[in-house]
Amino acid sequence: MRLLLVEDDPMIGDSIEGGLRAENYAVDWVRDGAGAELALSTQAYDLVLLDLGLPRKQGMDVLRGLRARGLDVPVLIVTARDSTADRVQGLDAGADDYLVKPFDLDELLARIRALLRRRVSRTTSIIRHGRVVLDLASHEASLDGAAVTLSAREFAVLRALLDEPGSVVAKSVLEEKLYGWNAEVESNTIDVYVHHLRKKFGQTFIQTVRGVGYKVAAAE
Structure with a gap:
């Protein structure tokens, strides 16, 4: 999952x-509202973490702008503004959730998982697909009830495929979900992860659609 973090405070950000990143999310971090608008116009994100008090353009204006353009990406406002009026304004402007600073990281992660679940x-936090089970909260996987050890990247690839069973997910989309702006990606990186997953879940579990990407069969 690729997230956009919009936060001007360097310590908080x-x-x-x-x-x-410790939870295996790919993160792009911008420090002002104009940077957020540029990122949102050039990159698809699974979720946006948006501060309100930002340089160059206020977070509320960024939020209204992205909704006016028809972007339906989930937005979690993360701000020190704690009045009821601020909460109401943020939610009415199109935010999906509102979290007041300071906060516990575990609560932030739980809210992110809830918004991502809602999107699909x-x-x-449990994904069941035939004999395969993924626990998004604990990052554990199993096959026929037996634990399967996955690297962080393998887990992320499998999750992306299981979010859209039956649909082809392009290699470029998988790369975008796994890596932020500064990461170097080898041309065969996704192929390697798929190869590892096939060894663990069966050669036919992930299907190749040549020239496009990969998919898992739709649940029966």
Whole structure:
């Protein structure tokens, strides 16, 4: 999952970015509202963490702008503004959730998981697909009830495929979900992860659609 973090405080931003990366999210961090608008116009994100008090353009204006353009990306406002009026204004402007600083990182992560579940109409952090089970909260996987050890990248690739069973996910999309701006990506990186996943879940579990990407069969 690729997230956009919009936060001008370097200490807070560094802490949030570190916590998100430790949970295997790809994170792009911008420090002002204009940078947020540029990022949102050039890159698809699974979720936006948006501060309100930003240089160059206020967070509320960024939020209204992206909704006016029809972008439906989930937005979690993370701000020190704690009045009821601010909460109401943020939610009415199109935010999906509102978290007041200071906050516990575990709560932030739980809210992110909830918003990502909602986006794919999932009610729990458990993904079940035939014989395979993924626990998004604990980052654990199993096959026929037996634990399967996955690297962080393998887990992320499998999650992206299971979010859209039956649909082809392009290699470029998988790369975008796994890596932020500064990461170097080898041309065969996704192929390697898919190869490892096939060894662990079966050669036919992930199907190749030549010239496009990969998919897992739709659940029966």
